[in-house]
Amino acid sequence: MTAAAERTGTESVSDPLATAREQVLERGVGLGEEQLLEILRLDDDRIPELLALAHEVRMRWCGPEVEVEGIVSLKTGGCPEDCHFCSQSGQFPSPVRSAWLDIPGLVKAARETAATGATEFCIVAAVRGPDKRLLSQVRDGIKAIREDGNDIQIACSLGMLTQAQVDELVEMGVHRYNHNLETARSHFPSVVTTHSWEERWETLKMVHAAGMEVCCGGIIGMGETVEQRAEFAAQLGELDPHEVPMNFLIPQPGTPYENYEIVEGKDALRTIAAFRLALPRTILRFAGGRELTLGDLGAEQGMLGGINAIIVGNYLTNLGRPAQQDLDMLADLKMPVKALSEHL
Numbered sequence: 001m002t003a004a005a006e007r008t009g010t011e012s013v014s015d016p017l018a019t020a021r022e023q024v025l026e027r028g029v030g031l032g033e034e035q036l037l038e039i040l041r042l043d044d045d046r047i048p049e050l051l052a053l054a055h056e057v058r059m060r061w062c063g064p065e066v067e068v069e070g071i072v073s074l075k076t077g078g079c080p081e082d083c084h085f086c087s088q089s090g091q092f093p094s095p096v097r098s099a100w101l102d103i104p105g106l107v108k109a110a111r112e113t114a115a116t117g118a119t120e121f122c123i124v125a126a127v128r129g130p131d132k133r134l135l136s137q138v139r140d141g142i143k144a145i146r147e148d149g150n151d152i153q154i155a156c157s158l159g160m161l162t163q164a165q166v167d168e169l170v171e172m173g174v175h176r177y178n179h180n181l182e183t184a185r186s187h188f189p190s191v192v193t194t195h196s197w198e199e200r201w202e203t204l205k206m207v208h209a210a211g212m213e214v215c216c217g218g219i220i221g222m223g224e225t226v227e228q229r230a231e232f233a234a235q236l237g238e239l240d241p242h243e244v245p246m247n248f249l250i251p252q253p254g255t256p257y258e259n260y261e262i263v264e265g266k267d268a269l270r271t272i273a274a275f276r277l278a279l280p281r282t283i284l285r286f287a288g289g290r291e292l293t294l295g296d297l298g299a300e301q302g303m304l305g306g307i308n309a310i311i312v313g314n315y316l317t318n319l320g321r322p323a324q325q326d327l328d329m330l331a332d333l334k335m336p337v338k339a340l341s342e343h344l
Helices: 003-008 016-026 033-040 044-061 103-115 132-147 163-172 197-209 226-239 265-278 290-303 323-332
Strands: 067-076 120-125 153-157 176-178 213-215 218-220 243-248 283-286 309-311
Touching: 016 033, 016 044, 033 226, 033 265, 044 265, 067 103, 067 132, 067 283, 103 120, 103 132, 120 132, 120 176, 132 153, 132 163, 153 213, 163 197, 176 243, 197 213, 197 226, 213 243, 226 265, 243 265, 243 290, 265 283, 265 290, 283 290, 290 323
Parallel strands: 067 120, 067 309, 120 153, 153 176, 176 213, 218 243, 243 283, 283 309
Antiparallel strands: none
């Protein structure tokens, strides 16, 4: 009798990890929504086995290298949208206030990011979508970064786009665009009311069609059910993004989610592994909240449980670990940092 059968008292119940091993590890086909729900419902004592399988999948379909990225906020705070998790929303009494970063500051941040060995530098703005002023700032910033002799890859996260704006970013040389769906379609109206999940999806489809890489993930711990976590992972699988940043909620003072509980480490690890089994070939990136949710030990477990990319340094409005601490962790784990030359 199998271990799964012993737990259920029947031979007829299949083991979701055995199914995942054959489907994802052997054939490279991501799990569907119902299969992911089975993974997310696995008992705690099976988490080590789950993480080991997710790591095998990552190594087989992505390889051992880790992509390192830094991010900087060009325009902080004052956003008109009401994303309930975000301290940059102008609709909530959070301590974050509107501010712009000048071009010399942007160049300095890109230079410091490149010095860590990062291959990606993401320019972020807290807006519904970019206006002419913002796009002009981005254009000038990219030009100044290049004139500084920095050939780091430039990504942007500027909200929802029109087709003309997508084309303009392509012309600027932006190679990757981040626009998170944040959560499952069914849960989105509980998180944001000033725009729809479908509007975000439309931007992502335009970005993909234009040839830019698509970076799209979300935040775990915003009151979603385990069923909605499975739904979200499956929806990302349908989108097939190049990269998925995995954030865990950091409750922000002044926001509707300021009193939400932190995601438990075991649930965070289970979710990371499930997303890897949904997206076997995708860059799965550790992002905001990992330090609070997992701590140092958990970060290493995540890197051995399906993660193959990491944001180093600080996040948009929250402090991260020192970049060198993450680089030292990767060295200890014998995980090579992906070289910039392989992107060019």
